[in-house]
Amino acid sequence: MAEDKLKQKISDGLNDESARIGRNRALNVIKPSMQKAVAKYPKLRDRLRAIKQYSIGHLDELLEKTTKVMKARGTKVFIANTQQEALEYIGKIVGQGLVVKSKSNAGKEIGVLPYLEAQGAKVVETDLGDRITQLDGTPASHTMAPSIHVPIERVAELFSKEVHETLHPELEELIQTARKSLRQFLLHADVGISGANAIVADTGAVVVTENEGNIRAVSSMPKIHIAIAGVEKIVPTLQDAITVIKSAAVFGVGQDIGTYISILSGPSRFENDDFAFMGEAQGPREMHVVFLKAGRDRALQLGYEESLYCINCGSCLNFCPIYAAIGEKFGYKYLGGRGAVFTAMHKHLEEAQEAGLSLCIGCQRCVEACAVGMHTPEMIARLRTSVADEKGLPLAKKVVFHGLSAGKLPGWIKLAKTFQGLGRTGVGDGMAKLRLPIENIPADRLVPVLAKESFSEAVKRRQTPTKNLQKRVAFFAGCVVNYVRPDLGLSLMDLLEGQGVEVVTFGEESCCGIPALQSGDEADARAMARHNVETMAQENFEHLLFVCPTCATTVLQEWPRLLQDEPELARKAAGIAEKSIDISSYLVNVLGISAPETAVPLTATYHDSCHLARGLNVTEEPRNLLKSIPGVQLVEMKEADVCCGFGGTFSMSYYNLSRRINEDKIKHIEATHADCVVAACPGCVLHLKDGVYHAGGKQKVKHIVEILAEAYKKSGDK
């Protein structure tokens, strides 16, 4: 059910072309600005994270202090344990009056606008973008630029109707009209409702930031001001709040600071008590702060406090390939992967699934982009484990993962190889089209052809040279190399032996466990880790090499964690993790390989795989290796480090989404005019081949090991 709703949302999102155009327009400006701004303030993220860590760690105490100080300064404080309580409190104040409202995630969270309208109040959005979408009746297409999908002609239409005049689609005229029109509402409104970017415990202040000046107006012109804020907005001092505000500007839109910051510590009052009898001056008579606790308590109880560090800047969305593809369909109230986590805390896992808990492809660009460095993909993985624990896995996945952990894969492969000729048609380069669609895999999608001989079978037949080998490394092949691209493993062995390095392999290894883990099946992943660690512990080697960075990050980051309750194995896993290294880093940093003599004439562009670039922080070594090969011309593509859309099982569960992300990548590749795209991940290679094929392109897709093997073949012994 949740899965069906989700599939529909994906479909709708992929088909909404005008939202996508608007989104891209905003993103193309925001992203470079943000990157420039972040580079200017290198200490900002750490400082903000420290503030948030402290604040969330002392939340009860800070809430108590805030309430005390606010009340002493005349602000009315209401702590709402549920959404309904918050709505009722606000509803009682508003009645059927006129409300002017500024942008508020907390307000959207509780659904304050429809609630108030249902009881007969009139609510006017004062942010221009929100007002335009309000008049237009369409949803916002981007958090920072909600009305970007509405053309100026339509804006002119909407405001013409609003002010009963014929307006031209001219920017200046429309801005002035909107200003006058909204100012009338502001002057006559009974209540102003805003959110809060931060709350200061020391001085009992609500802190808001903006560019238009409407929040200043909403919080000063009506006689009553209500600010809605989640309790996670509280920070200790004014200086802390300034850091939050600056971070929101820098990370969210690439501004060094918003145009206006307002620090509001109570209703309008007189410094001079002799005037107090008068009531209020140029400001509200009453100020209310409604704190939301729902969901936040749960996040703390369940150990997801990091999700409360979020300052709602939207930086993650600007870099998320899923958001780029389907926009606000990813998430619920709060958008993106962070939205799925939030939904799990506020509602149930069912709603979190609808919000897109399984849509995070694990590329980790959000972690890089985040103002507080939240590990959202990790939190999502934990929640998926909870889903699997609670509901179990879909049958197909259960069978597959259990089979993997029980070492059944080799048997299945043998079976599949026997029949694969029946089910598909080859298209060359090791890929094939299915004759019929299977489950989520459409017939026109390219699938890899299973190798005639598995890697371990090939190794058994292979003659290993014994002299001139001074070093000893082990090689974990992974499933793709084992059964689809044994040539990559063999090329690696040739390459290393030519450099005087002996390579040991482990026969029929288990899968590293990442597909099971990504689906929340920790038990099977653990069994696979256990089997692999026990096998590896029987060999001696200086380093453990990988041509698949996904396997590498799993070994490095997940195996020790999965086995932490079995001390002996945990120790061995830690030892193995310490020796683990990807092939490019090994060649450049450990072996110090010298440039090859053989030329490989090629114009190549390099694609950064997510697990290599962000999982292992390796970006320069593969490029340096390629550049050192005579004849290779390396051209950088735009957005080289954006996910290709593979995501392992993701590309099977959500192929249409996977394909859309791939298409964007292929466009960037085509723009370089390179004849070859090189990646250091076998999964990316498969997916890029599918993408190039469907774009009708001629580019070759190679794993870096293939190119290195060619370049070092005749250079031979060092």
Added chain:
Amino acid sequence: MNRLQQITKVRQELLLDKPDLANQVRAIRENAVANMPDLIQTATETLQQKLAKVYLAKDPAEVADILKDLLKGEKRVSRAYSNTLDEVEFDAIMADMGIEVSLTKLEEIVRQHMALPNCRHPHLLVMDQPRQVIEEGLRRFIGHPEEMAPTELGQLVTEQIKQNILRSEYGVTGADCIVAENGVLALAEDEGNLRAVSNLPYKHVAIVGIEEIVTTAEEAVTVIQAASIFGAGRISPTYVSLIAGPSRTADIEFRMAYGMHGPKEVHVILLDNGRKALRHKDAGALLKCINCGSCYEWCRELAAQQQWTGATMTPKGFALGIIQGRLRPPKLKASMGEFCCPVGLSAESVPDSLSKI
């Protein structure tokens, strides 16, 4: 307990929780004075990057020239209260130009309408006046001679002020700080009239002394909070507004437009008027002063001793008065006790520095 005694009591309580505050503020202000030339340069650039127009005025005559150009043809401006507007005699410049000035701070309105003496406190403009005097001043403002219920009076006064602001094309203010890093004006208050004056009219003019420039927004709020604790006996002002240029939006087709809700134009006049000269003398330390009013009673006694009139009663106010030739240089007299200062000035250092001008 009168107002000043109340402030002293609360200040002591609040400072117990913040033993480092004075040290922080002193360091910020020392840097501000020491780096003034660089900060002026940086602030001018960043204010302009934020699309404020920046002018440098050597003295009130240059301020008048700038305003004559800018406000030509205007009938009315609204203004908030600021020591700097006093210093350049802003109202007189407006009177010369035939422009009506609408006051917006209630204390100033009462002081004007009741011709009350100017006690020269940096921010308490009406002190120890009986209630009837205040009410009458407000009734004169709205032109309503008969007595009325105080809350009704309050509402009419507030409405009148708001209408005056709405009818003004220009809103004029000072600023508590300028943030050089971001091109930001920082304004602090309790009533809310500063927010109205700097948000409702289409154009905003701020006249700011060059010693007010600090480096970061964090420094600005630290200084503002200290001024409130030391000088007003409050943990912070009710409203602090940080403003980076004109109001803007790109919500229509991602095309930038200005003057959406707030001003379309922001003009910042940076005022020298003896500050650079003070800095060159050994009296530069007096420029650290943030006009908080913590030492007001001590300053009042000093002014009485020296027979000084017409200057804001703060160390900085006296320093500016002397360098601008409005006050005679001090004759050394007996010392008169101590005071509490957020920037490290003392009853010993102040007369000493003043005598060096």
